Amino acid sequence: MQSIQANNYFVHFNQNAYEALNTHLKENKYSNLFIIVDNQTNEHCLPKLLPIIETDLNIEIIEFEAGEANKNIETCIEIWNVLTDLGADRKSLVINLGGGVVTDLGAFVASTFKRGVNFINIPTTLLSMVDASVGGKTGVDLGNLKNQIGVFNVPQMVLIDTQYLETLSQAEMRSGLAEMLKHGLIYDAPYWKQFLDLKSIDYADFDELIYRSVEIKNEIVIQDPTEKNIRKALNFGHTLGHAIESYFLESETKTTLLHGEAIAIGMILESYISLHKNLISEAEYAEIKTAIKAIYEEVQIEESDIEPIMELLIHDKKNEFGTIQFALIEGIGKIKINQLVENKLILSAFEDYKS
Known part of the structure; x- marks a missing residue:
């Protein structure tokens, strides 16, 4: 499938997606790599992704509890603190692996940490593939009010691998x-x-x-x-x-x-x-x-x-x-x-x- 040109980034599909990811890692001098997941994508999706990544960078996994109820500023604060403790800097790369909660929240975390670090979204649900993959919307909920806090900011790329859909109900x-x-x-x-x-x-x-x-x-x-x-x-x-x-x-x-x-x-x-x-x-x-x-x-x-x-x-x-x-x-x-x-x-x- 041909990649789709979005605003200042590409959406890549299936095998082309991983080739684009590994090329990007080779061509950019990142200091370290952080992968943000929820507990479900950590179990079901991360084992597929990790063997495909070609890099000598130190990789750290940051996990939070799945669900819309955790798409809030408190979760962001926890992740910002973990990034700080693990030595993330402005040359770090964040990969968000998950559904819309992970990609929205993870992109917001990356967009605001040290005034912005690069991030890549890998949506793993059908909803996030067809919706959250395009548009540069990042953010979290304010109480029960959806997506009230956030910024527009585009990723380096979006990778869509439809094999992840096999893990969905x-x-x-x-x-x-x-x-x-x-x-x-x-x-x-x-x-x-x-x-x-x-x-x-x-x-x-x-x-x-x-x-x-x-x-x-x-x-x-x-x-x-x-x-x-x-x-x-x-x-x-x-x-x-x-x-x-x-x-x-x-x-x-x-x-x-x-x-x-x-x-x-x-x-x-x-x-x-x-x-x-x-x-x-x-x-x-x-x-x-x-x-x-x-x-x-x-x-x-x-x-x-x-x-x-x-x-x-x-x-x-x-x-x-x-x-x-x-x-x-x-x-x-x-x-x-x-x-x-x-x-x-x-x-x-x-x-x-x-x-």
């Missing part, structure tokens, strides 16, 4: 699939159509679907690196989806949702809103709702849950001047950004989801 695969569905809905109608009958997909060709998803996100990000305009399209499903994800994360009575599970709900809700703003047809909405509900189990959202979810919308990063901004679809494959939506319509979308 079906739930994790479905979580990543949500972002791929989103890419079709906002940008590429024929791509979306490929997912309408999952049974017909030849998984031997799944690498090509991942490649196209990365390509779509990259085409959008290149036009708008810091999310002032068209990059907001990527937030479709995320305005309500992030609020739902945050609410379920903090609630003591709810089972925490995976990112893609929450975004799947958000895409149905925001498609309903698109319908009632006359941006999509009834047939298009029915197609979207049916396709997504065929993949994801319906999540029970009680009447008492809706008000606290709505309150979390206030903290959405896309808000400007105190108003909530939605990215809605204008027909399948097209997007309309900066859309204001009244609360009554949002409440109606929840009612429709539950029906």
